[in-house]
Amino acid sequence: MKNALPLIIALLLPPPAMLIAVDAAAATKPNVLLIIADDQGYGDFGFTGNRLVRTPNLDRLAGESAVYRNFSVAAACSPTRAALFTGRDHLLTGIWGVGERAGLRDDETRLPAFFKSAGYRTMHVGKLDCAKVGKKTPSDFGWEDWLGIGTYEHRDPLLWKPKGSERGHGWTADIWTDYALHYMREHCDAPWFASVAFIIPHLPWVCDEKYSAPFVARGCSKNLAACYGSIAHMDECVGRLLNGLKETGQERRTIVVFLSDNGPTSPEAETKSMEDLFKDEDWMKRNIANLRGHKTLVWENGDRVPLLMRWQGHVKPGDRKQFGGVEDLLPTLLDLTGVEAGAIPHLPFTGVSLRASLDDAQVTAWHPEVLRMAIAGPGSPERGVSDVTQRKFEDHHLTLRGPRFKYHALPGGKAALYDIEADPGENSDVQGKFPEVTASMAKECRERWQAILASGRAFTPEPAGSKKN
Numbered sequence: 001m002k003n004a005l006p007l008i009i010a011l012l013l014p015p016p017a018m019l020i021a022v023d024a025a026a027a028t029k030p031n032v033l034l035i036i037a038d039d040q041g042y043g044d045f046g047f048t049g050n051r052l053v054r055t056p057n058l059d060r061l062a063g064e065s066a067v068y069r070n071f072s073v074a075a076a077c078s079p080t081r082a083a084l085f086t087g088r089d090h091l092l093t094g095i096w097g098v099g100e101r102a103g104l105r106d107d108e109t110r111l112p113a114f115f116k117s118a119g120y121r122t123m124h125v126g127k128l129d130c131a132k133v134g135k136k137t138p139s140d141f142g143w144e145d146w147l148g149i150g151t152y153e154h155r156d157p158l159l160w161k162p163k164g165s166e167r168g169h170g171w172t173a174d175i176w177t178d179y180a181l182h183y184m185r186e187h188c189d190a191p192w193f194a195s196v197a198f199i200i201p202h203l204p205w206v207c208d209e210k211y212s213a214p215f216v217a218r219g220c221s222k223n224l225a226a227c228y229g230s231i232a233h234m235d236e237c238v239g240r241l242l243n244g245l246k247e248t249g250q251e252r253r254t255i256v257v258f259l260s261d262n263g264p265t266s267p268e269a270e271t272k273s274m275e276d277l278f279k280d281e282d283w284m285k286r287n288i289a290n291l292r293g294h295k296t297l298v299w300e301n302g303d304r305v306p307l308l309m310r311w312q313g314h315v316k317p318g319d320r321k322q323f324g325g326v327e328d329l330l331p332t333l334l335d336l337t338g339v340e341a342g343a344i345p346h347l348p349f350t351g352v353s354l355r356a357s358l359d360d361a362q363v364t365a366w367h368p369e370v371l372r373m374a375i376a377g378p379g380s381p382e383r384g385v386s387d388v389t390q391r392k393f394e395d396h397h398l399t400l401r402g403p404r405f406k407y408h409a410l411p412g413g414k415a416a417l418y419d420i421e422a423d424p425g426e427n428s429d430v431q432g433k434f435p436e437v438t439a440s441m442a443k444e445c446r447e448r449w450q451a452i453l454a455s456g457r458a459f460t461p462e463p464a465g466s467k468k469n
Helices: 005-012 016-028 056-063 077-086 111-117 172-186 209-217 222-247 274-279 281-286 326-337 355-359 435-455
Strands: 031-037 066-068 121-127 145-149 158-161 164-167 192-197 254-260 307-310 318-320 370-373 398-401 405-410 414-419
Touching (some): 031 326, 077 326, 111 326, 121 172, 145 172, 172 192, 398 435
Parallel strands (some): 031 254, 066 318
Antiparallel strands (some): 066 307, 145 158, 158 164
């Protein structure tokens, strides 16, 4: 029997030719690491011009990536994540807000399902927003392996897993980073798709004093020091993820994507008017681009964030002038990896591939205008309206955003047009200067709204007894 052992092992192993074929397939399919920050605004990065915040690893990543600065997400976490995971306008997916208004429809095919169909391993760690819906878990939507939470516990979190839950010990960001690094090391010989969704810098701002102390020393308020301290902690975690790719030899065959889900917020955002918040000392330190608005609103500071995409040896680093939206990420990643979108059933994408601008930084291809909706404040959708036909266009704050112009349909039938290219702060209404653009975008905005209502997919009824706020 002793001499038979090598023969038994040989019979159990695949033949050398098969191993070569598997290795070749893995080599031709790049991994995808998708990193999502939570409420990190356009001005909360060193590479966008903030000299106070400390983001050395994200700044390094930006220097190695295609950087899209003219990039539109939605006004809050669930709408953005719905569009990111489906490639579709969030209103068409059933998402029209957060909490009880975030019922992503079961028939929407999620991003990992496409990669799983192409032989990828799939993993999600972090915030479970739109990855877990109702009683269905990420396992139902294409993530084979996952670990996450549904709240904002920055330390010792209650962790949900495919089989039950357990209380974690330590800082949540570190727990997730360790989990993702272990996954990378375990699957370094097979293509994988991994999404890492941090809850930083979502309120409450909580971090280890070692991260906040440097900001206190520089004269920051306790609040701002905690905010920027938590961002510094996340940046350190991003650095660990990037180093993990290099240490395991996967750096050059991994597409790294980073974005935030919406613009910034603060403890004062719910109690101060937008005008008063804009004058707040902490806010001015964060809003270095002087953008109007904040999270939940569809002014630029609510739905504009930078997008980073790195694929060493394939995507040349540098700024991209191309306009893009969060709906574009799924079709773009499928295009880059060669994963067939038609391999599994899915509803039509709203987004388009940004591949042409990734291949050539000088390209600014045509891009459809993106529709956005405020989910709080003036013009946000009224709750408790079960008949969608009662939702009037004039009652809402909607925007239609293109590469240059942004049209605002304001509550009460009012409107405004801004030349975002020349006026990113949305200070000067140029309707009078561009009447034809105004008329065209006003017509398109209304038609898009009507088409969404006619689809029967928008404004999914809230559960009975849900809170009204």
